Amino acid sequence: MSRRDSSTSSFNVSERRRRRRATLLLAAGCLSGLCLAGPPDVLVVAQSLDDITSLDPAEGYELSSMQAFTSLYQRLVQPDPDHPASMTGAGLAKGWQAEPGSLAFELRPDAVFANGHAVRPEDVIWSLSRAVKLNLSPSFILNGLGWTAATVEQHLKKIDERHVRVTWSAPVGPAFALSVLGATVASIIDERETGSHAESGDLGNRWLHDHSAGSGPFKIRKYIPHEALVLDANPLSPGDAPRLKTIVIRSVPDASTRELLVRVGDADIARDLGPDQYAALRDRPGLQLRQFPSAAVHYLLFNTANTDRPELANPSLWQAARWLIDYQGIAHGLLKDQFQVHQSFLATGFRGALDDTPYRLDVSRARSILQAAGLDKGLTLTLDVFNQAPFTEIAQSLQATFAAAGIRLEIRPALAGTVYGRVRSHSVQAVWLYWIPDYFDAHSSASAFALNLHDGSTSIAERAGWSIPQLSDLTLRAVREPDAGRRLELYRFIQTQVQQRSPIVIALQERSQVIMRANVRGYRQGLNADMVYYDRVTK
């Protein structure tokens, strides 16, 4: 039976099912008294929600929770969905005045929360200061402005009913501050509503675990942990009101099950499928594959401070490794275009990203480098990876290519927590990790890859044991630099240094792929995978 036949027949089944679902939804809606108004107004998304621990913007720091924040809350400034590198999206601020060390924001006059309360400067002050005071996972982003739990309130001042001034003590420029205030941790929450649900000084943290009090295009109707997140449209949202009435995000843990759901039509969007699944689904009638650039970069890190393997401290090993990764094979062959080759820490799409890819698989070159350095006597290294796809596949590919040059890699797959623990305690030899910028500024990545302050603070460079006093200085200068053009030049230079001289081999940049039904229109996704926009979606 030809492939087309089978796919057409399954399409017919899904049509029957959709019609049946329409009747059911209508019936259910009428009988239960809720206005579900039929399937064209309900978007069903199949993904895994197992990573969510909290839906409080000051606490949630996982992919799924941050995706939700984009729909539930607004910040003073936000990345523009259509031009992700720019910070002039529809935020709560109508405009601002920048001065060294201070930003004065004017709030939109029509800004109103989902419950009808107006957005006031008090809400801004309360939201930002509580995020710092609660001191949970994402608050370090705000600490980058020099804010601490004790001092944050001094930096947030109400000017009048519609103006608020934000100051900071860290030596950074206003552009950086804007990026920080555009992160999800800086979401503006309704103080009055949340405050009324606060318990024993938790600033509403417990209540916000499964409720929302924001001004975003959607609000939480129901959240069942690890099962489903149901969002209702917020017609009062500043900016455009969403076109859909309801979004149901179903937590479906297995990728093959997600595939079936979207094939049949019981889900409109399916995320986090394997590369082969996407390749198989892209040409099916009734479905469309959308690809979005993503800012996640994958890299191989050598722990040069590992005393068991002093060879790790030899820069020739790092150089050789650069020629021992099958970049093209992994990106286009193994992982079927879920990745692109990118060899710098600023992802393509960021302003100032270095798009040169000077390295490719060249075993003989690697061998001669190793020989010249006396490292060709047979070296065995352990390679730690997460125990899931695609990491185990990438690790096996590396194993094969490194073996061709006489380096034996022993793969140690482990749970993410274990791997991070080992990295933190400097007990790894080689490890494959990925990096997602925390906020929309080059400093987020630069401070990870090119900053090692040797003062107890952690960064990727520190984890690699890479001592770079001059480069660190340069990175700190770059974040202060007021001139935009000069700043870009500095970051280009920093990237080149990391690309060519570090024990960190940056290899791949993710491409986010999403499969959806052909009738879904208006879906937008930004450079960071948490930038998911449902407000313009129609079916």
Place this chain on the structure above:
Amino acid sequence: MNNPPLPACSPRRAIRRVRAFSPSLIVGSFLLLLIIVPALLAPWLTAHDPFTQNLALRLQAPSLGHPCGTDGLGRDVLSRLLYGARATLGLATLVALFMVPSGLAVGILAGYVGGWLDRLLTAVTNLVMAFPTLVLALAFVGVLGPGLLNCALALMLTGWPTYARLARAETRILRRSEYLDAARMQGIVGARLLAGHVLPACLPTMQVRLALDLASIILAASAFGFLGLGVRPPTPEWGAMIADGSRVLFEQWWIAAFPGFLIFVASLAFNLAAEGLRDYGDPRDAT
């Protein structure tokens, strides 16, 4: 064909005659050999190396060059099946070797001696059995890291209570039976009684259970792989291959289908052989 009515005067001979042609044992042993021999001879039977990757040829359907196709990294599935038999069967054997004797020992002791020893052993058995296998397995794997040995450890430690319970149930039935009375009258007591009479009587149920469990052990390894805790790559192992293949199940069915089929055959083999042996081995029928 039903059991023919047995002449009252020579039951033993008649029964022996029927059993001599146990088809189960023959078929079971044949299937077992079919699986074990190629596993042992794997290096000489495979044209490809099970570890050689070829990303250009990944996920190829079965063909002349690769009779079972290639997997996600372009490795030959047939070679990985043959080499994988070693890991899989080795794992199953290892676990069984520990599980059954310890379970039997605990169960027989508890069932025969009774009293406080019985209560203590039963409490321990129940305690271990009350443990979700997952907790133990994941705890092990979390501490020691994923791998064949750690999976085996986890399965061993959670598998023996089943045998203990079954052995205890059998022993208690047996305790006051005429079969044991007869032996006791002949002066056989204590350890000799337990080892020589009680133990063989428990074996049939154990065998059947073990035969089923061997397949479960292999599948448990596969489940660990599904949850991300299986053998370390690139080691070939049937269970891990099924877990990997489940991700491309609908398009590249062969990657999960071949190892799945082999596990089914192995399970069939174990079960048939066990039943065949049981036909020979049940001493109670000899009275």
Place this chain on the structure above:
Amino acid sequence: MNPDGGGALRRLLTTLVRSAATLTATLAALLCVTFALSSLSPADPALKLVGEHGSVASYEQARHLLGLDLPWPQRLGRYAEGAFHGDLGISLSTGAPVARDLRRVFPATFELATLAMMGSAVLGLGLALISAVHPRGVTDVLVRVISLAGNSLPIFWLGLLALYLFYARLGWLGGPGRLDDAYEYTIDMPSGFVLLDAWRSGVQGAFPNAVSHLILPVALLVAYAVGSIARPTRAALLAEAGKDYVLLARATGASVWSVVLRQMLPATASLVLTLLALTYANLLQGAVLVETVFARPGIGRYLTTALFAGDTPAILGSTLVIGICFILINGVTDSLAHLLDPRT
């Protein structure tokens, strides 16, 4: 007339007290060991709370907040005290009280496991009986292969294939989840048992929908468990078949079925009960793969997620619930077996 009535009552009471003591002791031991094991888990909940970039000070503070800086006997004591009052702590991976989470997930697994248990008991015993009546025939071979199939194939693989065939291609049965989306988020589930709640909700079509979503998972679990009931029972029945009393009964003209049902089966009753107990216990915690593939809530999935996240309160709570179930099942089975066959 029972002259020993008073003695029997005393014996019953002693048994009850002893059972309660055993139950408590086992649970306590279970808790201790689980506590020790989960503290070996690699995930660090304090680190998760403050994040990678948290300062050392805030990390220490988080540890203090979670009580992780206390020695483990003290932590266990605090936990046990709370558990006694019904407070099982707050889950670190869902943010909700563990008791509330368990109230939500346990009934789902219980429903699934019980239905599968009933199905596999009926089917398993039936197959074994058929085998006993027609030993060594074609029927026997068929029975053996059938009972083998579900146990020898990976259940998640079968699940995905079944979903593909019956849900995606044929459209006969409901897909993942317990209900279609139309009902799932509009029906209240006060009891946690989807069949019960769907029936009581009065929403038209909800109950058939719930059934349709249950058929595949239950069928898979039955396929998985039927072998472990059918085969040992068959073996035991066949062992009984060689015994004198059977030959005598057959020789005196009793029909095969009557001999099998009235004499052979009761003789193996205690074994059968043990098997049923083992299977039930296995199903309760082994349904995790089915729950994962079919995206159903359940205690297996809850426990697995908790284990991966190092969520000690959730791990302890789930282990406690599963442990209680196991112990209860075993206790009931033992008593029943004793009643049915006083030799045991």
